[in-house]
Amino acid sequence: MSKKTHVTATLNGETVEFLCEPRHSLLEVLRDTLQMTGAKEGCNNGNCGACTVMLNGRPVNSCLVLGVEAEGATLETVEGIASHAHLHPIQQCFLEGAALQCGICTPGFLIAAKALLEQNPNPSEHEIRFKLANNLCRCTGYDKIVKAVQAAALELQKAAP
């Protein structure tokens, strides 16, 4: 076992500090050390997207990031999407559109979809499907997920100044 490294990062707007071995993935750190279990492990090799989090403003598979790489980084997880006890429109649209069944892939989809809409507020169906292709869902057949993202795009556009 190699020595643990001290890491300081910003997680959902708060400063966090943790110790981790170099071999610990960011996903392990989030889930096991910081007890932020919203990001899920589906494949542990970057193919399912269930562990998607934002790292310095970009969506990443946290299973493919080392915890030590998070030094000084800004992280956002599904736990940080809702604010002031209110669901984010994208969360609300997933609920109203029944865009989840078992829910295990949902945190990853929400992060990826939110990142997409922040980058492109009015994506086409193809763009949505292209950007969400790194997130596997086995329950819904994607139809309601894509529709929920479309609905969220409209909501966010309405809310925009």
Add this chain to the structure above:
Amino acid sequence: MPVVFIPTPMRDLTGGEATVTVEGEFVRDVIDALDRRYPGIKDRLCRGDALVPGLQVCIDDTMTRRGLNARLAPQSEVHFLPPIGGG
């Protein structure tokens, strides 16, 4: 009287008969009656005091889990089928 549908592989015991009408209020009675008429059939259908694993009784269109204790109506059809599970 209930009509028992004889599974194809057991028709060697019934002289090729595909259906047999026998008296019985419960599946258990029907099997006993069958065995009296066609000795050996109970051995194929039952293990101890239960249906052999892998068989399930279907009465008319209803799969039942009551096995030998399932009750029959006078005009019931009795089928012995593989169990259905599901995902």
Add this chain to the structure above:
Amino acid sequence: MRSFEYEAPSSLAEATALLASAKGTARVLAGGTDLVVQLRERLRDADLVVDVKHIPELMELNYSPGMGLRLGASVPCYRIYENPDLVATYPALIDAAHIVGGWQIQSRASIGGNLCTSSPAGDTITTLIALGAHCVIAGPHGNREVPAQEFCTAPGKNLLQKGEILVAIVFPGPGQKSGSAYERFIPRNEMDIAVAGVSSWVRLDAAGKTIAEARVALAAVAPTPRFASEASQWLVGKPATAETFAHAGELAKKVASPISDMRGTAEYRTHLVGVLTKRTLAKAVERACG
């Protein structure tokens, strides 16, 4: 995952020194999208992992129409396809950067990392070959440059020596009337490994009718990505027509020596080389005509 040490040097000198002096196996970590998986699955091991993302030269993206592109080895894919200059000038590179894994992967994965993984199916490597890129390598004894097509030596292997590090990839300016395209064949539409892939670059004559220069490179059909030299040379002086592209495809097939595996049979992969060569040449020419 086996235990290892981690260092994040901030200069090239520091990095090459760490790599050269490491006891046991040292590995370079760029985006980690290959390395972390390989370490976890014990396909590779490491005693020391050197994170090179804090070295300025490896994160540099510098383009000018005259000089071409200098691409730091660890620049993640998204910085390439989100750069409007590059979208216009190196479309094959954009094609490839867009399909390395999914969006999340592209936030981290780099062209340099893809090259150093040296997979026969590496999506961006053929593009480097087709675009005539050079690799800048730093080592304990100084720098050297090699053409991209010489970099990979076998599946998962390349010519980097102990202590050496890939610093950047240098692309010549695209040239007038030139265009390029990368296309791979995969059974899904994303998130897949190429069954076969082809990058084509062409430069047309002033009239835009005849191919003045061409480079075709193939992925996933040999132990390393391959430059299809016969096809590339044959194309010179030929009219930019469907018949030409198809014939070039036939010539490119000669370079393919694929294996049969779960991704497809050797016969199928060879066939795909023809199809993809034809298609990428057509697209490259279309782009050249702008």
Add this chain to the structure above:
Amino acid sequence: MAHTEELYLGKKSYNVIGTRPIRHDGADKVTGKAVYTSDLHLPNLAHGKILRSPHAHARIKSIDVSEALQVPGVFAVVTHDDFPDLENKVANLGEAGMVNLLELGANCLAKGKVLYKGHAVAAVAAASTHVAEEAVLKIKVEYEVLPSVTWVLDAMAPTAPILHENLRTDFMGKKEDKPTNVALHLQFEKGNIAEGFQSADVIVEREFKTASVHQGYIEPHVTVALWNEDSRLKIWTSTQGSFVCRQQVAELLGIAVSQCVVVPCEIGGGFGGKIAVYLEPVAALLSRKCGRPVKMSMQRNEVFEGTGPTPGSFMRVKIGAKKDGTLVAGEAWLAYDCGGFPGGVIGPGCMCVFSCYEFPNAKVDGFDVLNNKPHTQAYRAPGATQAAFACEQVIDELAAKLNIDPIEFRLKNAAKEGTRRVDGPVYPRVGFIECLEAAKNSPHWKTPLTGKNRGRGIAAGFWFNIGCASSCSASVNDDGRVTLVEGSTDIGGSRTSIAMQLAETLGIGAHDVQPQVADTDSVGYTFLTGGSRVTFATGLAAYQLGLDLQGQMKQRAAEIWGCGADTIKVENGNYSHNGHTLSFKQLAAKVAENGLPPVVGRASVAPEGSTNAFGVHIADVEVDPETGKVTVLRYTSVQDAGKAIHPSYVEGQLQGGAVQGIGWALNEEYFYDDKNQMRNASFLDYRMPTCLDVPMIETIIVEVPNPTHPYGVRGVGETPIVAPPATIANAVHAATGCRMTSLPISPPVLWKAISTKA
């Protein structure tokens, strides 16, 4: 149930049923708060890892764990020898089938032999998963590698390597006398096929093959077990059935079921693959040995290689018809593999192959065949999808030969009330004809498909509705909201569909019921979530529970008003007597104010299973003739839901099943190399569809009420996966003229077919 039928069947308007409330667990699931098993962190938790076989078939000569035990941080190591002596005993897991304990135990940890690559051999508990993983590598196993076999027909050959020396073919009670890999031979016959085929004007006969495919749930298997010093065993796990899990674990460990409590955490998908236990008994053994709670979770490759896919198959189907399109005879020969242990899904395969049509004469032979793959498990309508792939393509070909529209051909022969199935029983009221009519009238079918290399296909599918035991209880709170406790693990929104049925019965709102899925100590026995049973059977329990609560509320009202309970009228949740009316909420408040006994209800049911749900699918595809790649352009799924309780989640089942089926049709397969090792045990190479691979999935819900349910519910979860591979294959045929008889219809295979034909 006659009275309930009179009360509710045929009722057209409901207050709650048929609406689309937000699911009760929704906020938890979109904020990351929902607790899945993997999210648990218990004090003093140890982490377990499994050592798995590198060979497809080998005898275990010895296992040496001594070095593993020396690794710092290792707490315990277990092998099969840590199980109590398991008898060759069959445990009845209800309609999940019969489970031979010896085999179940030997699947959890190999006994004497490994039967597939990935077969669990030993397990370690340690301070962290990393330490456990290192220790696992230090376990030394000496194997004698044996010849292996993975293709079903090879496994049936007389020269095949034998997996189980003592196994003899069971021909429905008759035993063969030679060692074999054929565990079971089933046979069904109706009428006389020889005469039937003689009277046919057209006969089509074809052979089909399908590869093993996996359920592909995104959450890997994970469990936490705590075997306490007081001998109580507590298991938190990702399971489709907490009671069925409890029963398997207790039987394997030789303890009473009541000694074990299973806590069903939120579950990240199952589709039939999370019924059998894998990690639970192993974690329990480790916990007993090390005195700590032990968490075990699989990596994705372990899920593929160590848990049950659905069978690979070989099928031969022959069907004859008259010129006017009347089917006269059908014959099917189906061989399904079951992996390393007997007991696959050939039974339902045989029962479903001809289940959509009226066949005067038919014969079906089915074989359950052992081979060196992981032991198969249920996967959504287990066995039916393969059978439909075969039958529906032969039907398609017959219709084309007779120049009859494929929907008209199916309508002419459709199974309906009174049709006698090949396996014997006669259908009650079913909705196949309605589904076909709906397909015929759908916007999709009515829109002509144009363009090169394009084709449209249609196919039908059928599955059962298994019934079985369900329990629930509830208490009425002072504020009039009802707390519902049920035992069906919720994989796709079922707690809402159950709560809605209770709310409807009580005349209150969907969100006036707060449902929770309880552990095995906190709710009555409830059979698993599977077999399309939950909304049907647990929904029935919720309905009965509603009647119980309503009866008690009437009694309380009677006490308040000083009248007889039978004089109180209840309508839409309002209780009235003699000019007084109290809403459910008002009455609940009065119960508390007046110090009356709280209203606590319960219900338990065990409805018998029924024949059930039909679906019809339509697909438009475009084929790239140069690469053999198929793009699905448009897709419609039509299904009889009896009554859709929450239409969004019914649609979700139809859409999810369709996309799983499209994956099965086009790319998914266990790819074996020449050493019978799976080469693609990852989500990268086992290509499940991404959202970029599929179009929107249009749905049409047909409602032909199920006569055995008070609200007419038919389970909908499984039928959606039955038709897609056949639908896609028929569409590919329409686009290319190639009849694709093996799954998957992957690009290299289709390209080969197209180029060979040309």
